[in-house]
Amino acid sequence: MDLVAQKNLAEGGTKGPVYLGTLVGNSLPPAPMSFNNEITRCHHCEEAHGSSGCLCSREGVPFANADCSEKDIMTEDEIYCGCLSKTLCHTSTPVTVGFYSPCGTRLHSLLDQIAGCMRKESARREESEYRRIHERPRRPEGRNYLTLLWYLVFYQPVITEIHLRRKNIDFIFIRFTAWQYAGSDKLWAGLVLTLCDHIRHHFGPLPLSFYSVVGSKPRFASGFSQQEWRLKKKVVYTASGLVVVLIAGVGLATTALLIPGIRDGSALKIIGTTIAGISGSGAIVALAPIIKHLIISQKNKIEKMTDDEKFTSHLGFMSAVKKEIEILTNFVYYMEIFERRRLRIVFEITSLDMCYPERVIGVLNAINTLLSDTNAPFIFILVVDPCIIVSCLEQASTMKGMADNGYLYLNRTVTLPFSIPEIGIHSKVRFLHEAFQNREDLMYRIITRNVEQGIRKCKGNDKTLVDMEASMEEDQHQIDAQAVQYIHEAFHCLHNEFDHLYKYIPDSIVQMRRIVNTIPITIRLMTQQHFLRHNICPRSVAGWVVLVNQWPCRLSWILECMDDRLQIQPVRDYEEQPMWHVFTENCKDLFSKHKELKNIMALDGDPELFEKFLSCHFPYSVREGEKYLKYTVNLDHSIRYQMRELRALATLDKNYSKDDHDATSGRTV
Template identity: 75%
Template sequence: MSCDEEITRLHHCEEPHDRGCGCSRGNCRCANAECHTRKDILSEEDIYCSCLSKTLCHTSTPVTVGFYSPCGTRLNSLLDQIAGCMHKESIRREEKEYKKTREKPRLPEGVNYLTLLWYLIFYEPVITEVHLRRKNIDFIFMRFSAWQYAGSDKLWAGLVTTLCDHIRQKFGPLALSFYHVVGSRPRFASGFSQKEWRVKKKVGWTAGGLVLALLAGVGLVSSTLFVPGIRDGSALQIIGATIAATSGSGALLSLAPVIKHLIISEKKRIESLTSNQKFTSHLGFMSTVKHEIETLTNFVYYMEIFERRRLRIVFEITSLDMCYPERVVGVLNAMNTLLSDTNAPFIFILVVDPCVIASCLEQASVMKGMADNGYLYLNRSVTLPFSIPAIGIRSKIRFLHEAFQSREDLMYRIITKNMEQVTRKSKGKDAALTDMENSMEVDQHQIDAQAVQYIHEAFHCLHDEFDCLYRYVPDSIVQMKRIVNTIPITIRLMTQQHLLRHTICPRSVAGWVILANQWPCRLSWILQCMEDRLQSRPTQDYEKEPMWHIFTENCKDLYSNHKELQNIMALDGDPELFAKFLAYDFPFTVQEGEKYLKYTVNLDHSIRCRMGQLRSLASLEKDYSKEETGTGRMV
């Protein structure tokens, strides 16, 4: 089997295939439909999306994922796969948490919705140790297409209003309106208290006073009407009516702000603010928008404690590379506004082509002096880079197969697939298939456990003072987060490969991630030189040659193109540290570089593509100069 197919094979699916199918692995022609179904599921995109989703379930928020890909046609399907994987992971965590604590999430539906309104009025939440130990997570997905707002001058406002609208639809306008008026932000518990709710004494006394006053007024009026001795007491009747009217009007006045927030949503308020040209230039405009965002964030914190689980808002931003440069800058600024809270529950998936976004940042007039190098600005904003690899063999075959079919055929296949699932659920699964799936789940659990062990070992090497690895980690907090977020994905991708599962060196993986993060230009140049050499006629021992030797042999060509690669070369760190890293501390070979390249997600592939174009042009120039020299000699 070729290397591209080998990377996608999972060990837990190889064994059932070998047992239930007598054909070869590379050319399966059996009539077993289940075998082909399993084979179709195991595509390259499934593996990459699964590893990314598992990492996002463990990554602290806020986080910005740079979903880098030059091909826009695959992005929607990849985002759907990531959402599906994260949803499955949340269900698995919920079941695991229920087995451990026997506590189910409390959804704000039916009677629980009335309970939520009662808590909003009379209780304030408290973040306890029990809540911090909860592992079950619910993801709220929002997809924002920047192209829909490209014609507006306030594209960033569309991002904020989309957030407000989704939160309002998710939890209901009534609950959000009550929170705006009487809700309170959760606070941390003092000591080891396990009480998650505290009574609002002021609200309780105020509500109790209004109720007593209303009852007293109604009682006085009733006594003047029905008691014979004081029936003619007009003074008591007037006093009772006044007390009842005052208490009733007080209750109505307290409900007036709630009704106002029900009618005028947060989206309408922000849109009205952006339409006022005079107010948008005022200093208090962004402060007002920031206040609205903080209120929504605090409401999400409130709902976390009520539902007894963590909530994460996944914002998928697409089509940003199709907008004008000033619009792109506005969206990135809005993201920074949402991420200003250090504990905000936001996960931004920025689906862009990095070359286009870097060019937009450099061309934007408002970013002059701040983002003269778009790549550097993008690196400061993205805390988890994830470059989509080239489409694999299995995925390409699947996409081609879908392209050959018409829309009606696809709809028919979806309907029949749903009918098969309903029939299987109603009649029960076959015993052999159930055993197969159970064995697959056990094997996948073992793979995940082994990946977690490797991740802990890599992190231990990263902060070990007796190891030299920490010396190459930059001082920037953002760059530290990029490295820490990337190592788990790389290790999980490698553990899915059966041939590498028991030969992974966590320290080398961590070193490779740091190499790709700190010197992307030099590493991309080495990889491109390796690819060009391997495509020609390499020597027999070429794969054992150190990558440092490849760099020293071709560094002159790299520096000759410094004008064309000026912005990309600015991404690299200290060149002396690079020489020490690759020549002494981590002497990776060509063979190791080829192995790690398949699982490298924090390296922008467009950089290597640009370098390949420059090398091809240089090769054509050399060939042309040779022909010119030969022609001159003949003349």
């Protein structure tokens, strides 16, 4: 959190974001000054809506000017991600973060926020380090690139006290999507290949090739020495010898060719040429491995090893893979000292719970063994659903006796558990606001008269036809304008903190988009009907869309019960009854069929919220349910068909039992 945001929160004057509702003349109040104030305001809002008794009523809901920027407020997700990122900046590596999410909600958004917070923290530390010791990181670019190659050949890095005290950190983010490698038997190899490819791409193939051939592993300083580079004397002597021999050979050959009296002799030419050839061939032999590593990367080597079934069965297979990883980690240590800052490789592992159990085990074992050396610069963010991973661990045949209790095994792997909290008010409002902004049909535009006039000219001199088409176009423009206004008002109700509707919207961004995409088409269908055009309540329509999206099973049962009752002779004023009463009268029949409707009932959300929604905040009547059903596009009608069959069978069974009972009674008499 920056200083401005901290000051705003401390003074209680943090302002809320600019909402889409301002486009239609409405605005939202400033963000709550404290948690208690938020509860109090929501309570007053509930009382105001509860006393109104009308779905469309907005009385009692206070509004203020939303003349502030969205950036002035930190959402709950940003606060959580900021705290986690700062913790990861201070945590010793390697560390495995269990990023637990039960249903994959807003994962990519949270990961992006964590990466952004870590980059900001890295920039802040770099500036602080510069103010402290006046030292900037040395990036391998331009002249520094040539300096790096020179150091790789002739110097060995030394880990000194100065380096250990450096606070500035640079993060290298690698997002590993497990399902991309799910078809392979060795999913863990995909993790290693991704690491090799990103390190090579980040630092460049040439420095990595030089290090693989002539680089030296960093060593710790003896005592309190401040010297970070130690000259490799053997390499210097060898290179100097080759240079001296090469110069001597070239000198002899030149002398034999240029000086009169000597150039006629052949012995000196042969000696000089031989010496120059030997020294040149020595240089070629020294450069050949580097060229080979440039052509054949570590990724190619590991792929070749894993593809060879004979080699994978050998005893030293995993040891060979481990050596390749050690080369990478040692190279990262080398670059730490050269760049004068700490380096951390952040692995974001996603979609692991979509793979087969045996593949999941391989990735976890790779994290625990191949990539878990002491002080290895790895931060693993394991994005998983714990229930699925635990089930994979307990079902895997290779883990019998090792992970009979999947939770215990997962706890031994994860060193920093972080369960994604429920989405907060400001986070949900911001996600909804972003979803609204992506809709092109909310760009309110009026078609220019010039286009219409051009179309009329093309029609010729048929004035009657032109007037009819102009009238129809004008009417359609009015319908579209009115629909856009209704859509804005409905969206305003969705992200209004003083309304109840946002509480019933799920945390999943996918579900938010489903609702946001459904509301416009529902309203547009209704505005096409003349008798509904001026009698639409946007808040009621938005609530109906949320009801259908969140509780399709219960709503389908209510609709089917209503349909059956209206087909026979209903009681008086039945259409004025609340839909909640219809549900309470028939809920026993629904739950008596829970075995047949098990999969369908799993689609429904919280039953307590359903009761509160339909009995308190949105008490739709039977008449309203019939009206909205004609324009409902987000309800799977196959659910109703299954319920209709079950109710029909139940009716037949009931009638058969009754007839059988009457027949038995007649025989008895």
